Amino acid sequence: MSSHPVYPDLAGASVLVTGGGTGIGAALTEGFVAQGARVAFIDVAEAQSRALVDTLGGRYDAIPYFLNADLTDIAALRKAVEDAARAHGPISILINNAAWDDRHEIDAVDGAYWDRNQAINLRHAFFTAQAVVDGMIEARKGAIVNFTSTSYMLNIGDMPAYTTAKAGIVGLTKGLAGKLGKHGIRVNAIAPGWIMTERQKKLWVTDEGLEEMIGRQCLKHALQPEEMVGPCLFLASNAASAITAQVLLADGGML
């Protein structure tokens, strides 16, 4: 974490990270805490989230505020955003990171599965933005960073519901950027390549699969969650004051 530049405008900023308890989200939570931001994160992974709060409490003066809420439940999401704003002030930086990259066969998908998949991979990103945007408009500034994925650009075939949602995240990013720019609010997206989270390593990573991916990357190392922090801090900070409606690929030059 110490290798990241310090962005003075992030100190004291009220930051909300969705899915901030594990994986890339946990690295982002730490990255913003390390900048001196007031960080809240929403997650359903209770044990891991509480462990993260404890770990960060041992490393930094400030601890992040864990909100245990299911982002597929819009009322619960709104309440969590309200709680975060009450604790830290209106959210000025929203990181829409939570997702669920479940694999599925085409004939195994029914309406309920499809809706749940979109609810955790796409829908919540709109409703968290909706919940924070009035505060940003009032402040005449704000930054939203949405996590999409390179998977939808690669024609990966074993998760069409997820890749549909991740393509939708780009549409959402551009639509919100167009709507909110006049209020000084920037909306961008990050498209990670294959990132070696504990979940990926447990469920999907094989030696052959990783070798193939690294073979496609310009940079010949397995990408780590911490490597998503720098791009996200940059897009969230005033250093990116001229940048909105963009998708930043953080994929080691795979695409």
Ligand SMILES: NC(=O)c1ccc[n+]([C@@H]2O[C@H](COP(=O)([O-])OP(=O)(O)OC[C@H]3O[C@@H](n4cnc5c(N)ncnc54)[C@H](O)[C@@H]3O)[C@@H](O)[C@H]2O)c1
């Ligand atoms: N890891 C990768 O290789 C990779 C690649 C491309 C894009 N991405 C994207 O980056 C982001 C982070 O990836 P990750 O691999 O760390 O994600 P992940 O699948 O490990 O999950 C992110 C977090 O969201 C939480 N979450 C899931 N469902 C939730 C719900 N209903 N309510 C609240 N929280 C919920 C999880 O508990 C977890 O902490 C995602 O948007 C993902 O699509 C990841």
